[in-house]
Amino acid sequence: xxxxxxxxxxxxxxxxxxxxxxxxxxxxxxxxxxxxxxxxxxxxxxxxxxxxxxxxxxxxxxxxxxxxxxxxxxxxxxxxxxxxxxxxxxxxxxxxxxxxxxxxxxxxxxxxxxxxxxxxxxxx
Amino acid sequence: xxxxxxxxxxxxxxxxxxxxxxxxxxxxxxxxxxxxxxxxxxxxxxxxxxxxxxxxxxxxxxxxxxxxxxxxxxxxxxxxxxxxxxxxxxxxxxxxxxxxxxxxxxxxxxxxxxx
Numbered sequence: 001x002x003x004x005x006x007x008x009x010x011x012x013x014x015x016x017x018x019x020x021x022x023x024x025x026x027x028x029x030x031x032x033x034x035x036x037x038x039x040x041x042x043x044x045x046x047x048x049x050x051x052x053x054x055x056x057x058x059x060x061x062x063x064x065x066x067x068x069x070x071x072x073x074x075x076x077x078x079x080x081x082x083x084x085x086x087x088x089x090x091x092x093x094x095x096x097x098x099x100x101x102x103x104x105x106x107x108x109x110x111x112x113x114x115x116x117x118x119x120x121x122x123x124x
Numbered sequence: 125x126x127x128x129x130x131x132x133x134x135x136x137x138x139x140x141x142x143x144x145x146x147x148x149x150x151x152x153x154x155x156x157x158x159x160x161x162x163x164x165x166x167x168x169x170x171x172x173x174x175x176x177x178x179x180x181x182x183x184x185x186x187x188x189x190x191x192x193x194x195x196x197x198x199x200x201x202x203x204x205x206x207x208x209x210x211x212x213x214x215x216x217x218x219x220x221x222x223x224x225x226x227x228x229x230x231x232x233x234x235x236x237x238x239x
Binding site: 004006041042043044045046091093095112113114115116117118120 | 160165166167168169170173213226227229230231232234
């Protein structure tokens with residue numbers, strides 16, 4: 001498989017502040033990164049998809065001005081939650097797919113995505 | 125509507141016992157089906173991935189089956205261990221024209237293995 005990391009693993013902030021979450025592909029070039037949100041006892045919900053060097057594509061109902069996504073390099077994407085409020089408290093998970101060397105990272109037959117360990121955001 | 129439904133919602137078993145988790149899907153056009161294990165507070169980790177031509181795939185004590193005709197999949201865990209306690213998520217990938225893939229997530233089955 002391939003390795004995706006996230007930082008920080010957990011963050012607590014005051015209402016109204018902005019929080020940045022980093023997602024890195026450690027051993028492959030991530031041409032596409034995905035950001036998910038997961039509320040307790042629920043499954044992952046896709047928020048947005050970003051391709052390196054392009055603007056992110058947001059899912060319906062996700063505010064692009066509130067959740068700023070930057071995918072400026074092939075190994076790093078950031079999600080910034082602006083003016084966070086308690087209802088933004090959630091578990092944020094990124095995933096990525098791309099290339100390692102001349103081949104796809106992962107099995108090309110399956111178009112694999114590799115998930116990060118998640119970031120727990122708590123807004124007080 | 126593309127949907128993935130899992131059952132049971134939660135399950136408690138004793139250590140050493142076997143169990144089977146179910147996944148039904150209505151996803152089109154189907155590309156592949158994945159089972160992930162998600163520990164509490166962690167990201168999902170892939171267990172198996174199968175295309176429509178693959179009926180069964182094993183990964184250690186985990187064995188997944190796929191019936192593309194009935195659109196059903198199962199994940200069988202043998203000789204369960206305490207560390208198997210987690211959520212197991214069935215995910216179906218839909219592949220659209222232009223190579224665009226979208227993952228459809230099930231709600232997961234929360235498994236608790238008790239000593």
